[in-house]
Every structure is written in C-alpha cells, then in structure tokens.
Amino acid sequence: MTRHDPIQSCDSCPIRANAVCADCAPDEIAVLDRAKTYRTVPAGGRLAEAGEPLTYFSSIVSGCATMSRTLEDGRRQTVGLLLPSDYIGRPGRSTSAYDVEAVSEVTLCRFECATFERLLRETPHLATRLLTMTLDELDAARDWAVVLGRMTARERVAAFLVSLARRQARLSHQAEPTRAIALALPLSREAIADHLGLTIETTSRQFTALRKAGAIETPSTRLVQIPDFERLALEAGEDDDGGMIA
C-alpha cells in the first residue's frame, strides 16, 4: 500500500481532507464531489446518538466533536476527539455505537450511507484510504488505553495536552512542536475530564499543579501556553526522544 502523507486539508475542497490524496485520479475526485453535501451544526448539537440509525457517513471539515458513551448511572467516557479530517460513521453498520456531539460549531462533509458504501466498492483507492485512516484511529485508541489504564491524573492531563498539540500542529501542516507553543482548548474542563476518565475537580487540580510546576501557563481557561513542549511530554510519561518507552 502507498504510504500516505499526513492528511491535507483544503478549505476550498474539504472532501480532500478525508478521501483524497495525491494518488487520486481526477475522475475519482469528481465522483466524490458530486455525491457530497455539507451541513453545519452549532456547538452543543447532536451529530449522532448511540443506538440510533446513522444515515450519513460524514467527515469533519471544521470544528470539533466528541464521541462518547454514557452509562445508565450517568458515568460518561469520551472515546474519541474528532477534529477536521476525522470521520463519523461505520461502513457496514447502520447505527452509531456512540453519541457524537459538536463541542464547537462543526461543518460536515456528508455522503448518504448507501452512496458511500457503493463508492467504497467501486473505488478501491477510497477503500485503501479509509483503511489507512481507520488504522491510525485504532493506534490512537490503543495508545489512549495505556493512558486510561495506567497513568496518573497528572500524566493524563499532560498526555491530553501533548496529543492535542500534536494534532493541531499536523492539521496546520507544521512539524512536531519544538519548544514554546500556544494551545487553544476546544473542550470544557468537564469534557476533558470525560475524555481522561477523571472528575472535573481532579482535572482542574492537575491543570493547577502543572501550572505551579511551570509546565504550562493558563492565560484563560480555554488557552494553554506551553513554554517547553519536551518538558510537558516528560510529564506525560514520554522519554526524551519523544516516543513512549518500550
């Protein structure tokens, strides 16, 4: 399989963000362009409900959404943070396994499920692309299991910030963050807590602890300055080489 470059977002043609890469033939792109529609959902809007039918396969063009499950007693776990180029939906399954909620205003590029599955059959390249994206998601989900299963509250918060910083850098075509960067948080403290498997109080305390330790600055609740990215990665349990230790 061709190794694809990091996903290239293209505001004037957002579908490229999901299904198209440099190897695509122009006619494949044209077919996809004909089938796509757009939809914008305000912050707080529901994009899917666990167990409910899902009539579209969509990808995020702009904004941020969370994918979560809530237990009957109210415990909630976010299993995925969806940023531009991430997709919503599952070929081969007609209902959503999770609640998907817009945390900021979200614009989607959508295909009807049946249409998308036909395109998938008829366009081998699209299937390959989707496979690569799904494998990346799988790696991310497994990495997150290590965070949820074995890391302390402080490491979890640091790991969240590091992972978000890396994703935002990639989305804006930048290299791995080096030293000082600013990070805009799309999530409230509560949503972060749900993602980290912590309570909101513990999450808040760890932000404070990281601030007092000099690992971050918090000019406002939705903004985090990271004076030394490597230092923060260290707090997240990574070694100095930037990778997880084996």
Next chain:
Amino acid sequence: MTRHDPIQSCDSCPIRANAVCADCAPDEIAVLDRAKTYRTVPAGGRLAEAGEPLTYFSSIVSGCATMSRTLEDGRRQTVGLLLPSDYIGRPGRSTSAYDVEAVSEVTLCRFECATFERLLRETPHLATRLLTMTLDELDAARDWAVVLGRMTARERVAAFLVSLARRQARLSHQAEPTRAIALALPLSREAIADHLGLTIETTSRQFTALRKAGAIETPSTRLVQIPDFERLALEAGEDDDGGMIA
C-alpha cells in the same frame, strides 16, 4: 459494503479465518494460499517488540497472544487480546507499535509485508475485508476505553469475562451465551490485571467477590463457570437487554 458473517475459522485452511469469506472468488483464495506460510511459537514467545521492524503480516490460527506496552517504570497495559482470526501487523507501517507475546502456544499464518501489501493493492476484496476487521477492532478498543476510564474493579473483571465468553462463543460458531457456560481463561491473573488496568491483588479479590456473590464459580484458576450469563453481564454494567445503556 457487504456485511460479512462472523469470521469462519477453518482448521484445514486457516487463511480463511482472516482474509476469506463467502464472497471470495476461488482464484483470490488460490493467490493467498500460495503466499502464506505458517509458524508456531511456544507459550511466552515474543511475536513482536514495540519499535522493532515487523517483517510479516500474520494472523492467529490457534492460541492466544497479548498486545501490550510497558512504560519505563514497569507499568504495563495490555491493549488487545489476540485470539484466532485476529491479525498482527499494520499495512503501511514497518514497525510494531506494541509488544506482542504468545500467552499459549500460538500458530500463525504469515505473509511477508511487501507481499501482503501488494496483495492488498491487487485484491480489492481483501482490502474491504481488512477494513471490516479493523473497524471491528476499533469498536472493541473504544468499548474497552469505557471499561478502563469509568468502571470499577468489579465491573472490569465481569466485563472481561463477558467479553471473553462472547468471543469464544463466536469463534466456535455459537450464538450469544444464554445461561450457564464454562470459560477457559487463556491468561494468568497478572495478564488479566494488565488488561484491566488493575493490580493482580485487586483482580484476584474481585474474582473472589464475584464467586462469593454467586456470579461465577472457579473450579481452578484457569477455569470459570458462569451459572447465569445475563447475571454476570449485569455485574459488568450492562442493562438486561444485553447491550450497553446509552
């Protein structure tokens, strides 16, 4: 996309377990059969090392393996339990992200990476099949995140037993377990603890607690009798309909 039946293992032709389903053309199967080789690894053997090159794409024919990451300070988290029909390897990436270890004697059906990626390009149906399998893995990984992030020790142990029982039933072509079943544990208490994000002591205590509550019986450490499957599913935080509550 065609909705595939549960994977059909076939001892005399184990490759079917991974890449072949009813829709396959006979010549596709023949091509795969020519490329495959087998390898058997004893219990405790390493099948892959995090960060090391992976020269084969393999699938498990028999036995059980774990996929895990160990932090520098010794904390270990198992991110996947690999049973027959599961695959090891990642198209498009040449190194393993995790340690993979045989917990019982494991027989693999292997393809050289380059060969497999060529087959993937040339056989659209194989790509579709792999996509379906990967999406299933992704769902499982996300479901597990809910367990790791939000469930109590007792719920985790119950969830593990329930999920293992379901997988073993599926592998032997049986329906969802109904009432009484016996479950052979392929893992030691320590390996279970690593999968559940708990210590071995807590894991052992929860086995005892579930036994005292009448939810399981433990004739030996590697054998669990489940007198009432629904009852155990309840302990795992599922509602009576057998699904997770939204």
Next chain:
DNA sequence: GCCCGCGCTTGATCTCGATCAATGCGACGG
C-alpha cells in the same frame, strides 16, 4: 451598576484500589 448564573477552582473528607507483606496451594523434581 448590580445581580445572577455558569464554569472553574479550591478545600475537607472519604473510599476504592494500590502497596506491602504473608500465607496457601498445586506441579514438579529429587
């Protein structure tokens, strides 16, 4: 300007699971 409400932070206490420490038990070899 003032009040109100919501999201965030901080404090006090409790609890579940981790840690430290024996003890039990079955398999295997002498």
Next chain:
DNA sequence: CCGTCGCATTGATCGAGATCAAGCGCGGGC
C-alpha cells in the same frame, strides 16, 4: 514423600482521586 518454586489468595495499611461543599470570576441581562 517432601522441598521448592511460581502463581494465586488473603490481610493490613496507605494514598490518589472521588465526593461533598464552598468560593471565585467573568460575562450577560435588566
């Protein structure tokens, strides 16, 4: 038959994070 070794269980204590409960700060509406 007994000693040993590795895994599992059980007990005692500790501590990180949950829970319960105030404050705090900021933005919007009257």
